Amino acid sequence: MIKISSLAHVYDKGRRLKFPNWEIADMEQWLLLGASGCGKSTLLNIISGLLKPTEGEVLINGTDLYTLPARKLDRFRGRHVGIIFQRPHLIRSLDVLDNLELAAVMAGLPVDHERNLSLLAGLGIAGLAKNYPDELSQGQLQRISVARALVNKPDLLIADEPTSSLDDENANQVIRMLTTQTKDNGAALIIATHDQRVREHIAKTYLL
Numbered sequence: 229m230i231k232i233s234s235l236a237h238v239y240d241k242g243r244r245l246k247f248p249n250w251e252i253a254d255m256e257q258w259l260l261l262g263a264s265g266c267g268k269s270t271l272l273n274i275i276s277g278l279l280k281p282t283e284g285e286v287l288i289n290g291t292d293l294y295t296l297p298a299r300k301l302d303r304f305r306g307r308h309v310g311i312i313f314q315r316p317h318l319i320r321s322l323d324v325l326d327n328l329e330l331a332a333v334m335a336g337l338p339v340d341h342e343r344n345l346s347l348l349a350g351l352g353i354a355g356l357a358k359n360y361p362d363e364l365s366q367g368q369l370q371r372i373s374v375a376r377a378l379v380n381k382p383d384l385l386i387a388d389e390p391t392s393s394l395d396d397e398n399a400n401q402v403i404r405m406l407t408t409q410t411k412d413n414g415a416a417l418i419i420a421t422h423d424q425r426v427r428e429h430i431a432k433t434y435l436l
């Protein structure tokens with residue numbers, strides 16, 4: 229279960245961004261909606277352990293994220309939270325499979341080669357395992373980001389506008405992958421989006 233309470237954040241010279249309390253039960257799937265600039269990416273960064281909020285708490289399975297020392301927090305995030313950013317962040321000098329394997333290594337987990345290949349196959353991109361990021365389209369990179377976020381079987385998968393660069397067919401495939409893979413892995417899912425195609429698939433909404 230994920231719980232945020234009394235959260236607020238102030239960037240240098242910025243206004244105070246305040247976030248309503250939120251409880252996400254195991255395996256629940258949520259949309260995070262709100263107008264541009266209202267703080268969706270900020271909230272996702274806070275929940276995923278990347279940005280310490282000015283006020284409030286984030287509990288993931290009973291662990292209060294921001295009481296952990298930095299190294300423990302990094303490791304906790306690597307094991308429990310999968311993140312898909314607006315733009316894919318892949319290591320250019322590593323091929324696709326090595327990028328997936330790096331996610332496990334960084335979290336101190338063993339590499340599961342078969343699982344990584346089957347994640348790629350599930351997204352229809354098994355043939356790209358040995359390609360380098362520079363050789364791939366935006367849509368292919370986005371699907372690889374989805375696979376990489378699932379490598380460590382996270383409790384929570386967070387996706388920030390995961391379908392914005394995809395055509396209908398690829399968007400549908402990614403939404404299906406996100407919703408079914410998170411269920412199969414017992415993970416909760418948060419998707420921040422403006423994309424109507426995603427809104428049709430997920431019932432619960434947190435509005436900022």
Ligand SMILES: Nc1ncnc2c1ncn2[C@@H]1O[C@H](COP(=O)(O)OP(=O)(O)OP(=O)(O)O)[C@@H](O)[C@H]1O
Nearest residue numbers: 239240242245262263264265266267268269270271
């Ligand atoms: N690193 C930063 N430093 C200072 N201000 C920031 C920073 N990141 C975001 N902000 C400000 O905080 C507010 C919320 O930004 P955020 O990116 O979280 O909104 P958002 O809802 O995700 O927007 P969008 O839908 O356009 O991506 C905005 O006013 C933005 O300018």
